[in-house]
Amino acid sequence: MPWLCFLLASMAVQAPPPPPKPLRFDLATLPAARDSFVFYLNGEERGQAVWQYEIRGDRLVFTATSELRPADAESLQVVMDRRTGAPLSSFHRIAVFNPQSDTVLMEHDLTVRQGRVEGTQRVGRRDGQVTTRPVRTPLPAGVVWSDYSLLAAPAVLAAPGDAVRGRAYSEFGDSLTTLNLVAEAPATITVPAGTFETMPLRSPIVRLYVTRSVPRRVVKGESLDGIFRFELVTH
Numbered sequence: 001m002p003w004l005c006f007l008l009a010s011m012a013v014q015a016p017p018p019p020p021k022p023l024r025f026d027l028a029t030l031p032a033a034r035d036s037f038v039f040y041l042n043g044e045e046r047g048q049a050v051w052q053y054e055i056r057g058d059r060l061v062f063t064a065t066s067e068l069r070p071a072d073a074e075s076l077q078v079v080m081d082r083r084t085g086a087p088l089s090s091f092h093r094i095a096v097f098n099p100q101s102d103t104v105l106m107e108h109d110l111t112v113r114q115g116r117v118e119g120t121q122r123v124g125r126r127d128g129q130v131t132t133r134p135v136r137t138p139l140p141a142g143v144v145w146s147d148y149s150l151l152a153a154p155a156v157l158a159a160p161g162d163a164v165r166g167r168a169y170s171e172f173g174d175s176l177t178t179l180n181l182v183a184e185a186p187a188t189i190t191v192p193a194g195t196f197e198t199m200p201l202r203s204p205i206v207r208l209y210v211t212r213s214v215p216r217r218v219v220k221g222e223s224l225d226g227i228f229r230f231e232l233v234t235h
Contacts, residue, residue, distance in 0.1 A: 023166025025155045027082045031215045036234045062151045071098040087145045143167045149179045153208050154216035158183040191231040
């Protein structure tokens, strides 16, 4: 499964008690940065990713490229309003090279206009057929991209012990979903890039380790079953 989709889908699962607080992000706390990560599958190094945050006036632009050998390559660009936290656009392309799958391409290209998500979704098959579907879906106020649960995790407004919940738009599902996170006790984490003081953010499947001091960033992520993890290499 494409790693970004796996991580993002895992956030949209019912969270246990305590009663949740509203899920909010302060995107102004995310600095311009370029971070590199390494992926591990069952303890074996299997790929890498580069994340980049750019500040363009009132906009925060996140781009990521990654590959998870031998099956997947992804590119993602998400544009957000730094002042309000509102989603503005999202482009995500996944190339699949798995011989067991008939799907070789998944892509969306979406923009928020006048309270709606507009754009296209594309799916490519092994026989060369590409299906394009238009998107024109209402987006209620306060709803974010589901990608925020990963790329904006360091900007979550939460303290250790908090459970937070909020609504998000699923970019590939073209539907509203619920994001749930629990902020755990602070933890000191050592990865190839160094040692960091972090606050783990947990969903029922994935735990992300995020720094709470400047500069805020994700330094590690791991599936709760221990099969998959990624770690910060350079920043």
